[in-house]
Amino acid sequence: xxxxxxxxxxxxxxxxxxxxxxxxxxxxxxxxxxxxxxxxxxxxxxxxxxxxxxxxxxxxxxxxxxxxxxxxxxxxxxxxxxxxxxxxxxxxxxxxxxxxxxxxxxxxxxxxxxxxxxxxxxxxxxxxxxxxxxxxxxxxxxxxxxxxxxxxxxxxxxxxxxxxxxxxxxxxxxxxxxxxxxxxxxxxxxxxxxxxxxxxxxxxxxxxxxxxxxxxxxxxxxxxxxxxxxxxxxxxxxxxxxxxxxxxxxxxxxxxxxxxxxxxxxxxxxxxxxxxxxxxxxxxxxxxxxxxxxxxxxxxxxxxxxxxxxxxxxxxxxxxxxxxxxxxxxxxxxxxxxxxxxxxxxxxxxxxxxxxxxxxxxxxxxxxxxxxxxxxxxxxxxxxxxxxxxxxxxxx
Amino acid sequence: xxxxxxxxxxxxxxxxxxxxxxxxxxxxxxxxxxxxxxxxxxxxxxxxxxxxxxxxxxxxxxxxxxxxxxxxxxxxxxxxxxxxxxxxxxxxxxxxxxxxxxxxxxxxxxxxxxxxxxxxxxxxxxxxxxxxxxxxxxxxxxxxxxxxxxxxxxxxxxxxxxxxxxxxxxxxxxxxxxxxxxxxxxxxxxxxxxxxxxxxxxxxxxxxxxxxxxxxxxxxxxxxxxxxxxxxxxxxxxxxxxxxxxxxxxxxxxxxxxxxxxxxxxxxxxxxxxxxxxxxxxxxxxxxxxx
Numbered sequence: 001x002x003x004x005x006x007x008x009x010x011x012x013x014x015x016x017x018x019x020x021x022x023x024x025x026x027x028x029x030x031x032x033x034x035x036x037x038x039x040x041x042x043x044x045x046x047x048x049x050x051x052x053x054x055x056x057x058x059x060x061x062x063x064x065x066x067x068x069x070x071x072x073x074x075x076x077x078x079x080x081x082x083x084x085x086x087x088x089x090x091x092x093x094x095x096x097x098x099x100x101x102x103x104x105x106x107x108x109x110x111x112x113x114x115x116x117x118x119x120x121x122x123x124x125x126x127x128x129x130x131x132x133x134x135x136x137x138x139x140x141x142x143x144x145x146x147x148x149x150x151x152x153x154x155x156x157x158x159x160x161x162x163x164x165x166x167x168x169x170x171x172x173x174x175x176x177x178x179x180x181x182x183x184x185x186x187x188x189x190x191x192x193x194x195x196x197x198x199x200x201x202x203x204x205x206x207x208x209x210x211x212x213x214x215x216x217x218x219x220x221x222x223x224x225x226x227x228x229x230x231x232x233x234x235x236x237x238x239x240x241x242x243x244x245x246x247x248x249x250x251x252x253x254x255x256x257x258x259x260x261x262x263x264x265x266x267x268x269x270x271x272x273x274x275x276x277x278x279x280x281x282x283x284x285x286x287x288x289x290x291x292x293x294x295x296x297x298x299x300x301x302x303x304x305x306x307x308x309x310x311x312x313x314x315x316x317x318x319x320x321x322x323x324x325x326x327x328x329x330x331x332x333x334x335x336x337x338x339x340x341x342x343x344x345x346x347x348x349x350x351x352x353x354x355x356x357x358x359x360x361x362x363x364x365x366x367x368x369x370x371x372x373x374x375x376x377x378x379x380x381x382x383x384x385x386x387x388x389x390x391x392x393x394x395x396x
Numbered sequence: 397x398x399x400x401x402x403x404x405x406x407x408x409x410x411x412x413x414x415x416x417x418x419x420x421x422x423x424x425x426x427x428x429x430x431x432x433x434x435x436x437x438x439x440x441x442x443x444x445x446x447x448x449x450x451x452x453x454x455x456x457x458x459x460x461x462x463x464x465x466x467x468x469x470x471x472x473x474x475x476x477x478x479x480x481x482x483x484x485x486x487x488x489x490x491x492x493x494x495x496x497x498x499x500x501x502x503x504x505x506x507x508x509x510x511x512x513x514x515x516x517x518x519x520x521x522x523x524x525x526x527x528x529x530x531x532x533x534x535x536x537x538x539x540x541x542x543x544x545x546x547x548x549x550x551x552x553x554x555x556x557x558x559x560x561x562x563x564x565x566x567x568x569x570x571x572x573x574x575x576x577x578x579x580x581x582x583x584x585x586x587x588x589x590x591x592x593x594x595x596x597x598x599x600x601x602x603x604x605x606x607x608x609x610x611x612x613x614x615x616x617x618x619x620x621x622x623x624x625x626x627x628x629x630x631x632x633x634x635x636x637x638x639x640x641x642x643x644x645x646x647x648x649x650x651x652x653x654x655x656x657x658x659x660x661x662x663x664x665x666x667x668x669x670x671x672x673x674x675x676x677x678x679x680x681x682x683x684x685x686x687x
Contacts, residue, residue, distance in 0.1 A: 015685075086508065104509065105505075108509045111429055118429075122426070125424075125425035126422060126512060128422075130421050
């Protein structure tokens, strides 16, 4: 048997803005033009066309997990549609070896008039499962979905969460050789999301090739070894998941920076002693680079920003002048200590030099991602290190 | 990078066949969906399966009574039998063609979001209709002895004729489903053709009723020979391998059936199926963008 693998080789995909000829009235002039040899070659852009995917290449083999991130309309879904053979590339070549499991639109085949049970068989068949396999895994699927009570009710009476959960459960029992996942992680309630993520995590870590598209950057950071950042159909950044995510989160910041004056050149940002931090504990970040002589008093050469990858929001910002740390022109090597009073999740550390009166970054550095884990799980936004001890009757 | 393979006719046909075989469970589930959905929340249930054939027979009775009255002859029960025998395949044709034509467009969400060989949609739509028509067919079989039709060795023609009709319907359905993705005009054209098709197909009247020239012209319609064949084999116990002669009060005797009519229809069915399958296969990767 050949190794399961997903390949994208210099793929281009052209789309047309506006309507395509739908009626004979538009078709006949077009056919006439074509017959006279006036129509340009198919693989070139014509009026109103644009490239949804431009010259994209990647290869995902066993043990690799590739994340694809980017803003809406950047070509992520088109890429997946080409991978799953829903669409053919305009130029280039895409191929999948092995049995493909696609966790995309997991309830697209549901019919409202059919019961949950009937829909499990229908949707399973649409996803490429044999009827005998579905029969065999039926009980597991229903149990995983957690809607056993409603399995003989028509799906039109389900809430949207229920049908999404049932759809996900079918897809999660595919046992594929290659896996493609698109935005299905936000299915159902929190409890189900955790269960779904756990299942995906098991699948992704089982060593099969995985391509994941998601806007939940913390999930990408947790699941993917590599990632590609797409913008207008082009891969603008590829590398480790952390690199691509940081490039994505800072995309708008970078475009806002009027000139990257090169006041500070950052070489590396590294979380010391592993990238996993216990909630409430201290961690250290090592930042290296060079500060040029062009440093002015208006510019703070070292600003540190911590972002939550789940929300993209800044959770903490500090800078050298605030902390009374003097940065001089020349080589830069700073150890930044932080106390991670944060709820569990993925966080990113960005560094920048910032023009304070102008309120803009003048230099940006690489970013590092770290995970916060908590042994004694808590709910909330800040780690308050709660403790409980027996007290005497008078309240202490 | 592997070189782009030039599609060949036999390569395509092999691909289509293997796709259909490997998606047999999906075809089964989709056909089952079509059947279930049709009868859920319908009080009359499976009774609807025989609605079209029954309506055709009723309309035919009116026409035939009128003809019998104006020509001064008596209505005979074998006339009812020939209409009943032909109305079920006609109902199958109408139902399958309209269902198959719409199959890709009405499953638009699936076509744009999930990959599977697209042939399965028109194919399962035709299969769902086949189930309905089987109910109608069984009813007609049970009915025939009561209107004076006895069995004969010529019943062996029935599977051959039904196969020709089935393949022809599938060929037409594949082609129209594909065409409807690109041009929604097809849907309206099909509706018109299905409404008026009964006038150029010997369903209510038998081919000899149209006279010598008329019956010959009618046989251009690939559906006409197998329908006439069904009547001749079941009701009249004729072998389809010999020419058949008819006589009407207005004309002298004339030949209205040649054995090669059947070959003509079979050629349409098999050739048409291959052509439309290849056409479908070669355009299916554009469906998701166009539909």
